[in-house]
Amino acid sequence: MLLVLADEHKEHLGFLNEVDVEVVREFCRIAMEFIRSGPNPKLYQSAAQKLSVASETVQHGVEGLMFLLTEAARYMISEIDFQDSIMTLGFSEDLRSLLLQLYLDNRTEIRTILSEMSMDLPHYHNLEWRLEVTVASRTLRHQVTPRLMMKLHTQDSGEKDVQVLQTDPVNLLHMTRVLEGALAEMKSTHCRRIVRNIK
C-alpha cells in the first residue's frame, strides 16, 4: 500500500532535502522525541538559529517527518512501499536510506504509542475485599449473616473510580462460576479457530 502525501506535506518535507544528512539525522531524533513526549518549541528556535532559517520551517520539517512516520506505522507498510512512497519527494539516496532505517527501527515503538492513544473504556485496576459477619443490628440481635464487602477500583484514561459492592456467599459462588465459564470460553473450538486465523 502506497502512502499518498499531500502537497503541503511534500513542501514541508522538501526543506529536509536542502540541509546536510547530519542535520536530517538530528531532525529524526527530534521527531521521535515529539512522538514520545510532545513538541519542544525551544529546540525549534535553537535549530532555526543554527541553520539560519525561520523557526516555522524547522517546525514544519519536524512535524512533516513525524506525520510521515506515524502514517507509515499506522498502516504497517512494508519497506518497499515506504521507499516507493518517499521516492516522489525527490530525496537523495542516503537521505532515503536514513529515513527507511528510522522507520524500521522505531516502527514497533510508534505502534505501541498509537495503540495507547485509542479510545479507552473503564478497566480493572484493583479489587480489595473483606469477609465479615453481622452479629447484631439495632433491630435484630443474635444473627449470623456472612457477607463479602468489595471495593472495585477502575481506571478510565487516567481517572480512577471506586465502587463499593457487597455480596453474600451464594452470589459469590455464582459469580466465580460465571467468570470461570467466561475464561473457559477461550478454549472452545470456535474461539480457537478465530484466534488461529487472526495470528
Place this chain on the structure above:
Amino acid sequence: MRFRFCGELDCPDWVLAEISILSKLTSVKMKLLCVQVVKDLLGQSIDYDKVHKLTADAKYEAGDVKASIAALSFILSSAAKYQVDGESLSNELQQLGLPKEHSSSLCKTYADNLSNLQAQFMRQSLKLSQLESAEWRVDYILSSSELQEVQEPMVQLRFRVRNPDTGDVTPHSFNMTADKFRLFLSELKQAHQVMGGLAL
C-alpha cells in the same frame, strides 16, 4: 503442587521462573535485598541505588531487577498473609529450588519482620470510612422566632470522617435534643456491649 505460602494453591509460574534468577545472588546480598523489599512492603520507600549495587555483581538486567523485587515481594507478603512460619516457608522454598543458604536468610528476615508486616497489612485492609475524631458542644436555647420561651438544652456533635482512598477528612455535624440524644446514647451503649461480648 500445593504450597502453604500460596494459600494451598499452586505457586504462580512467574515466581518459579524467578527462583533461578534469585539463586544467582549470594546469600548475603539476598538478605540485604530482602531487607529492602520488607521496607517497601511496610510503606517506606525502596532505595533503588542500593538494590542496583547489590544486583550489579550478578549482572542483572533492568528487567531482572524488577522481576526479583516482584518475586520477593510476592513471597514475603503472601507468606505473611497466610501466617506461614519461617521453618515451613524455608522448606517450601527449597522444594521450589531455592538453595538452602538463600532460603534460610530469606526466612530469617521474614521471621524478624512477620509481626510488623501483619500489622501493616491489617492497617491496609479494606476500610470504608474511618472516624477521625468526634467533638461535642451543649447549648441552651432561650427563645426563637417561633416561640418566645424555649428553654431547651441541645447538643451539637461533629464527626470528622476520613475517606481512606483520597485521605480527605470531611466534617459531619448535627444537632439533637436531650431526649433524642438519650436514645442515641443508649443505642450506642447496646452496640458497645455486643462488641465487648465478641472481643476475644
